[in-house]
Amino acid sequence: MNDQYSELYPTYQWFVPSQFNIAQACVHRWAENPLEGRRIAIFHENELGQREVWTYSRLSETANQLANGLTKMGVQPGDRVALVMGQRPEAVASYMAIFSVGAVALPLSPLFGPDGLAARLRDADARVAIVDSSTAPDLLQAQIQCPALSQIIALEFQHEATIPWRSLLARQTTVFKTLATKSGSPALLLYTSGTTGAPKGALLTHSALIGNLPGFVASQNWFPQKSDVFWTPADWAWTGGLMGALLPTLYFGHAIVGTLGRFSATRALEIMERYRVTNAFLPPTALKLIMQEVPAPREHYQLALRAIAAGGESLGPPIFEWCHAALGVAPNEMFGQAEMNYLIGNSHKWPVRPGSMGRPYPGHQVAVLDARGKPCAVGAVGEIALNRYDIHGHPDPILFLGYWRNDAATQSKFTGDWCLSGDLASVDQDGYYWYAGRADDVFKSSGHRIGPGEIEDCLLRHPAVANAAVVPKPDSTRGALIKAYVILSSGARERDAQALQKELQEHVKSRLASYQMPREIEFVDSLPLTSTGKIRRHVLRAREQQRSAIPAKAAK
Structure with missing residues (x-):
């Protein structure tokens, strides 16, 4: 692959007009031209399969x-x-x-x-x-x-x-x-x-949409191309669905598919086939479900996909490899959050390293900072942060104005001109970022620093695992034990739980450091998720802390 990153990143320049309104940029300017106004803006399908088209x-x-x-x-x-x-x-x-x-x-x-x-x-x-x-x-x-x-x-x-x-x-x-x-x-x-x-x-400001565009274009392999049609199952109320799908698609005057009803793997594939969807934003949770339920989608569906962006959770090598093989598309992982979206990611303009978050998108000055607010050495884990200014000294329009009526929280988000993400990563010698988990998800076990993401990805490589979450379980000797909550795939639910736990432990132990092996595995039917599909690990941590406190109270 031809690596164009060294040309794209340093030459990118922001142009933010003094006046800008999202509605004018995304809809009204297209409608002002009778010919462009007749273009399809939305394909819509409700839960009953009834369809309509809006220009x-x-x-x-x-x-x-x-x-x-x-x-x-x-x-x-x-x-x-x-x-x-x-x-x-x-x-x-x-x-x-x-x-x-x-x-x-x-x-x-x-x-x-x-x-x-x-x-x-x-x-x-x-x-x-x-x-x-x-x-x-x-x-x-x-x-x-x-x-x-x-x-x-x-x-x-x-x-x-x-x-x-x-x-x-x-x-x-x-x-x-x-x-x-x-x-x-x-x-x-x-x-x-x-x-x-x-x-x-x-x-967020109106110009935040402009700040999203470089990452959107890159993560969608240079959207738009002729006849591009977009779809995401992500809620349009969520940053990923709104800023990573709906608004950028309309900004470029193309069509987006809107759907009502519960997500399922088969319906997702039917929608992408029916509307000839070329570009999609698919959260890892959605990709995991498709991978589990329809492992060979191209044998059953005629898909037109040319680009997939994934965000909200770390994608992980297993899902990346499956997408590449089963969908014929190398998914572009992207990283961002409501306060500052589309900071880091991949694109077909530079080589993808499976498991990596990618590189900073053009227009954004990103670094991994240590506890003193200084950039970390190559390979060292620190907190991902965005500078208020790009590499040319211009304000980055993607950055939020602040938290609503919460000055203390806004101030704690910054160290100098750096806005802290709360997410940890390391950077290799070629500038690729490698996710290490949320700062508040990382814990210590027997003196070792444990990031749940790597262990979860390893568990997902096992065919018996549909989803997994790793949290600390309080322990008087080690400080914390590594505990995994696991949802089993449909074909593994009837297996002996004790034997399967040992098998999964050996699976992790043989692929990661021995201290990363989960000491305890609990099989569950579901995991606590946010409305955007992210695992709420703090709920599981609180559950373990509460369970650990019960015997102590009973003994008094």
Whole structure:
């Protein structure tokens, strides 16, 4: 492979206009041209298999109607407007309407439930919420705990406390002049996924979309190409689904597929076949399910995939190798978070090293820092950090403004001009990053520093393992034992548990250092996950701490 990284990275220059609005850039500018306005923006399919197509013109007109409605409801620039909908065209129109009036979109996952929704709505002080039938009952329960939330716009749901979507839009004109926002104006309030505790609201600017583009283009093997069609099962309320799929696809004027209903491996493959999907963002959790349920997909499906980006969790060599062999695509791992997305990753423009996170994407000055905030030596593990400025001294537009009404948390995120990610990695002599786990997931066992990611990847290489999570179990002698929670693949569930535990232990011991072998393995039916599919290891750690405390209390 021709390595073009040394040419691309140092020559990249940011161009961020003084005025920039996501709605104008992603939808309205395409609709202004009658020919481009007829292009397909969204292919949509609901859980019943019913399908519809939205053009850029229809999307723009619907967004304008809703923008007029929001204005008449008193929504002002800077107000937070919550959006709790699945992957549907009306959700995209809602985003664009919120941006058009200069308000701040507050995307919330339908999976949060009443209490999770209430906590975020209350913290954001949201005035208005837009929901569909699947989330409206939960939101009405949440509203009781949210005094500022006075108006709810509901699609396909009737209740005296809501404003019907269709009635509101029917009274509005399809013409609206988008507010000329400054590129640094707030546009999105994205709450962190809560892998390590209470979620915090990361406030992003309109120009954050520009900051995402280099990584998006590279991770999708230079998107867009002619006839490119995008799809992701990731919730459009999550950073990966929104900034890694929906908004960049629309920015380039291409079509994205939106789907409602539960994820399954077969349905995912059917969707990619039916819509001739060329580009996808697939979280490792989704890839694991496809790998387990349909190990040879190209024998059953005619796929058009040319690029896959994966993020949210470390991809790991087993999944990488399967994608390359079974899907015919080398997946591009990418790393980022709500506060600063698309920092590091792979692309077909430079060689991929299986198991590596890749290299910093053009436009971003990234380093691994030690405890003193200094760059680590080659091969040493430290914390991944992004500098406020690129290598040319220009501000990086991808960086968030700060945590919503939480100055202490914002300040603790930085050391000088470096924004700390909370994720650990090492860098090899060629500039490739190698993930070592979350800083708060790493623990010590018998004096050895244990990162769960490497052990989990090793377990996943065993055919009996569908998924795994590694956490510390308190131990008076070693400080902590390595414990693995394992979900078995369908073909291994009837096997003897004790024999299988020994087999998995030997599997790890023969491939990693002996001290990395799990001393205990617990077979479970599921793992605690965030709404974005990340393993909530802190829940498992707390479970082990609680279990360890029970005998001590009983002995007193």
